[in-house]
Amino acid sequence: MYRTCYMIRYVPGLEEGKAMFLYFVKAETSTPCGLPARTVLTSYYKSPHFKCRARDPFNDFTSPDQAILCYDSNQSMYCQLLAGLIHRNKVLRLGAVFASALLRAISFLEHNWPNLCHDIRMGNLNATINDPGCRSAMSIMLSSPDPNLADEIEEICSCSSWKGIICHLWPNAKYIEAVVTGSMSQYIPSLKYYSDEKLPLVCTMYASSECYFGVNLKPLCDPSEVSFTMLPNMGFFEFIPLGDNRTFVMDLNEDEDEDVPQSQLVDLAHVEVGRYYELVVTTFSGLYRYRIGDVLQVTGFHNRTPQFRFICRRNVLLSIDNDKTNEEDLHKSINVAKKLLDPYNALLVEYTSYADTSSVPGHYVIYWEIIHSTSVVDKAISIDAKVLQECCIAMEEELDYIYRRCRTNDKSIGPLEIRVVKLGTFDSLMDLFITQGASINQYKTPRCIKSKAALKLLNNNVSACYFSPRDPAWIA
Structure with a gap:
C-alpha cells in the first residue's frame, strides 16, 4: 500500500501497464511437531493477499502465479522471463526483491534466449518445462505463434554487447525496483550497465522477516542517498546507540549477543541526526526487544518522524x-x-x-x-x-x-x-x-x-x- 501510494506520486500512469517482477518461493520444511516452516516471502506469495492482487491495477504482474509458486527455480525463472518477453511492450517497471536476483535473471536470459524466442515463434512451451502449473499457465499465454515478436527479441539479444539490454527488451520501462542498499549496493554498477544508466534504481522500502520498518519517501533518489522513514504503526522501535563517525566502528565490534541495559535504549522520538544505532524491535506477533542486527544512521526527519540510512549488518x-x-x-x-x-x-x-x-x-x-x-x-x-x-x-x-x-x-x-x-x-x-x-x-x-x-x-x-x-x- 505504501509503495503504491508513493510510486504513483512520482511516476504517474503505472496502473496502465504491467510490472515484470521476478518472485520465487523457497522449499518448505516442518518443525519436529509437524508445523510448516517457510520464509516470510513464500508465506506471502501463497496467501490470499497476494493471490487477490489482481483487484489492484497497480499490481498487474506479467508472471502467472503458477510460475511464481513453482519450487524449481530454473523452471520458474524460464516461465517468468518468457511471460515478461511476451508482454515486453506493456512492461512499465521491472525488478526483483534483491538486485542479485535480477542480475541472475539477466544471466539466465543470456543463456536461454534462443529457446525463449523459439517458444514465442512456435507458440509452444519448451519440453524441459514439466511443472504442471507452469505448463498450464504458459500454454494460455502461448495460445498462438508470434514470429514477429520472436524476431524482435532475437535481433536485440544477438547483439555483440548487452549494454542497455533491459531498455532494449522492455522499451517502456520507467524504473528498476530492487533492494540496492547494504550488501546489495555491490550490484549497482552491473544494473547501470544493463540499463545503460537510463532507468532509476528504486529501493522503495525497508523490511525484514520480523517486521516492516519504513519507506523511502524519495524513491527516485540516487541509491547512495536512500533514507527510510520509519513507520511507528508497524511496531515499537528502540535503538542501541553506537556512537558517531569516530566511535561507531569500535562499538560495532562488540559482542552482538551481550545484554544491553534497558537504560541504554533510545526510543524513536529521541534519536539524534548523524548518530549510528542498532535497531531493536517489539512486534505485534510477539517479538520483544528483538535485536535485528542492522546498523542505521539518522539522516533527518520527515515532520517529526526520524529517517534512517541503512549502513550494514553487524558482524x-x-x-x-x-x-x-x-x-x-x-x-x-x-x-x-x-x-x-x-x-x-x-x-x-x-x-x-x-x-x-x-x-x-x-x-x-x-x-x-x-x-x-x-x-x-x-x-x-x-x-x-x-x-x-x-x-x-x-x-x-x-x-x-x-x-x-x-x-x-x-x-x-x-x-x-x-x-x-x-x-x-x-x-x-x-x-x-x-x-x-x-x-x-x-x-x-x-x-x-x-x-x-x-x-x-x-x-x-x-x-x-x-x-x-x-x-x-x-x-x-
Whole structure:
C-alpha cells in the first residue's frame, strides 16, 4: 500500500501497464511437531493477499502465479522471463526483491534466449518445462505463434554487447525496483550497465522477516542517498546507540549477543541526526526487544518522524544473496577445512575473504597462504588440486543452512573458490594497510577485503585457484 501510494506520486500512469517482477518461493520444511516452516516471502506469495492482487491495477504482474509458486527455480525463472518477453511492450517497471536476483535473471536470459524466442515463434512451451502449473499457465499465454515478436527479441539479444539490454527488451520501462542498499549496493554498477544508466534504481522500502520498518519517501533518489522513514504503526522501535563517525566502528565490534541495559535504549522520538544505532524491535506477533542486527544512521526527519540510512549488518562479512556469513561462521568453516592439510605437512598461516560479484552468480573467494609445517629451509609447498578442492567443499558443508540452500537449491551462489597466494603476501597486505594509516601495534588481518588496492595486491600474488567440485549437502 505504501509503495503504491508513493510510486504513483512520482511516476504517474503505472496502473496502465504491467510490472515484470521476478518472485520465487523457497522449499518448505516442518518443525519436529509437524508445523510448516517457510520464509516470510513464500508465506506471502501463497496467501490470499497476494493471490487477490489482481483487484489492484497497480499490481498487474506479467508472471502467472503458477510460475511464481513453482519450487524449481530454473523452471520458474524460464516461465517468468518468457511471460515478461511476451508482454515486453506493456512492461512499465521491472525488478526483483534483491538486485542479485535480477542480475541472475539477466544471466539466465543470456543463456536461454534462443529457446525463449523459439517458444514465442512456435507458440509452444519448451519440453524441459514439466511443472504442471507452469505448463498450464504458459500454454494460455502461448495460445498462438508470434514470429514477429520472436524476431524482435532475437535481433536485440544477438547483439555483440548487452549494454542497455533491459531498455532494449522492455522499451517502456520507467524504473528498476530492487533492494540496492547494504550488501546489495555491490550490484549497482552491473544494473547501470544493463540499463545503460537510463532507468532509476528504486529501493522503495525497508523490511525484514520480523517486521516492516519504513519507506523511502524519495524513491527516485540516487541509491547512495536512500533514507527510510520509519513507520511507528508497524511496531515499537528502540535503538542501541553506537556512537558517531569516530566511535561507531569500535562499538560495532562488540559482542552482538551481550545484554544491553534497558537504560541504554533510545526510543524513536529521541534519536539524534548523524548518530549510528542498532535497531531493536517489539512486534505485534510477539517479538520483544528483538535485536535485528542492522546498523542505521539518522539522516533527518520527515515532520517529526526520524529517517534512517541503512549502513550494514553487524558482524556480517560475506553476502551474495540471502546469505549472511559472519566472522565466526567463516572461522569455523576454515578450521574444519584446514585439517585436511595436516596429512601433507601443510599449515594455513593466514586467510581473508571476498564476495566476488563480477560474474553471475557471485561466489565466495577465500585467500589462503600455506607453508610447509616441518621444513625450516624451504617453506613453499605444493599440494594436490584434489586436496584443495576438498577444502573448498569442506568449508561449504560447514557454512549455514541459508548459504547451502542458495548454493544447492536456488543456484544463486556459485561454487566457493580458494585462491592460494605466494609466501609473504599477507605481510605485504599488512604493509599496504600500514602505509594507509593503520597502526602496526593494533593491526589485525581483515577477514573480508573491501579495498580495491588490497584486492589487487592479493590477486597479483595468486599462485593457484581451486573451486568446490560439487554442491554442498542441503536438505529441504
